[in-house]
Amino acid sequence: MTTEREPAFREKGDTWPKILKYNYEKYGDNHVAMRYKRFGIWQRYTWKDYFLNVKRLALGLLSLGFEPGDKVLIIGDNAPQWYYTELATQANHGVSVGVYSDSTPLEIKYFAENSETRFAVVQDQEQVDKLLEINQELPLLEKVIYWNYKGLAHYDDPALIGYQQVLQQGERLEEERPGLFEQNVETGSADDICALVYTSGTTGAAPKGALHTYKTMRAGADYHLRLDPWYESDNVVPHLPPAWMAEQWFSIGCHLLSASVLNFAEGPETQQQDAREIGPSILYHGARFWEDQAAMVQARILGADTLKRFAFRLLMPIGHKVADSKNRNQKPNLFWKLLYPLAHIALFRSLKDSLGLSNARVCYTTGATLSPDAFRFYHALNLPLKSLYGSTEGGALTGARNDEIRSETVGPVHAGTEVRIADNGEIIYRQPGVFLGYYKDQENTAEVLNDGWFYSGDCGFVDEDGHIVFLDRVEDLIELANGDKLAPQSVESRLRFSPYIKDAWVLAGPDGAYTSSIIIIDYERVGRWAGRRRVAYSNFAELSQKPEVYELVKRDIDRINEALPPGARLKKYVNLHKEFDPDEAELTRTRKLRRAFVEERYRELIHAIYGDKTEVPIEAQVRYRDGRMGTIKTTISIKSVEGVGG
Structure with a gap:
């Protein structure tokens, strides 16, 4: 399968710094590039502000001894300084290396060592403390620049060294060598390496640094702008920093090319409220975000008064009916067409507003399989939510136009992409956005890159309409005893649609005898549910093992089993005594399950489930409701689902 493509926005330049300079010269102080909420007030930054901040920082880095090819580690939540740093690094012919702000010192040490970082630009005292803890083990790291002085x-x-001090040094260098910054920008090339983006490490191996040029990055941005054009008037609220590849495409590439407005929340805890104030027109999140948001709505409805619960149960089926018709590429009949506007006025409009979705016209989900139930929920609200497929190494592959969105696919491939499906179902593709290789890792590069073809490790197929159907990682597919294959992500995403289930892990035991699930309850929501029913508990572990909570979870498992083939239905389940934790390497920083790791960590529990035991004793550290930490000995129950055969 091969399609052609044409480049977009060619006149703006072939590197991000050139495009920033173009926007500065075109818009200056007349158009807002960014907003950043600080102390409850939205601060405006024009394209002139953006350009001058990048220029001063770039020159400041040069005054500190920055050389072409140097790597700059960037650690922090989303903020203008994150973006200034990336563009300043690239303007100096350097390479940006993004790291998530919740990374541990050990993880940061790995990224800094592996990337051979000389400079780090970080958000605050927390990140400074992490680097000082490991600084003696990083001989190449020369300077740590911080932008929050508190x-x-x-x-x-x-x-x-403080961020403002570096800017001042940049201003002095500009006086000494006027035009240096502009000269460096103009000598940049599309084929220059500009970013080192690390994989999430889902497979259990250490994250690998994917080398990208402006050309490979630009391909992803171009694909999405042709799929859904962005405009200067569009508002965007980034959720994750550009350590995530999708943010590189959207918040860096699409933003610069379209000259739209980026809006940064005051902090992760105020993200939803701040997004609601802005009313973004373009949204892109990982599947977990969309699922959590849908589950939150359900939880609110369950805790609402009788009238609101009645309205939700009465009107949501109208939205579902219309959404189901569109998903089948059919038009709803006149009866449902007349009912839908009434349901919109009575319920859907206020729901969208409460979620900050009133102005949404472009909505993407990526990174994992989105629950069909969550997909159906958003389309019932008439949101054009679509699944995209791509990867850090392979670049963007698919996306559907609004009139061809289907819940079971990730859309057709982008123009300019060649796709093959291997005998084992692996998706293999070649396109201009494929990475150059892993940094300092020829062996792993050779395993996934051959003659420009990227071997994704993901399983899928092309349906009769030319859409890609993504199933799961090839290595994660479960072969059941009856010979059927099961994609665990599809079942796990359905379980997470429940307001009471925060996470789930589906497995089939050593011989694929039958499927089971290890459930992570949503402590806050289940806690409120327990409080209304006067179920006493003192910590997560105790609440998770309450018989009433097991019965609550079973209702959702029964719901899921109805939609599964008989051989794939969940036969047993366990409520784990704790949440999966990225700090314990159970999840990646993007909250993906590291299956190989958890299989080893919970090996005894798995043996108990498939050894027909009904409980397992454990010793665990717990946090009590008053914040105290302690160690307890408890027992995890293993429950069977009635009516499901082995």
């Missing part, structure tokens, strides 16, 4: 006034480590 708590750092008395730090005197010579490696530390």
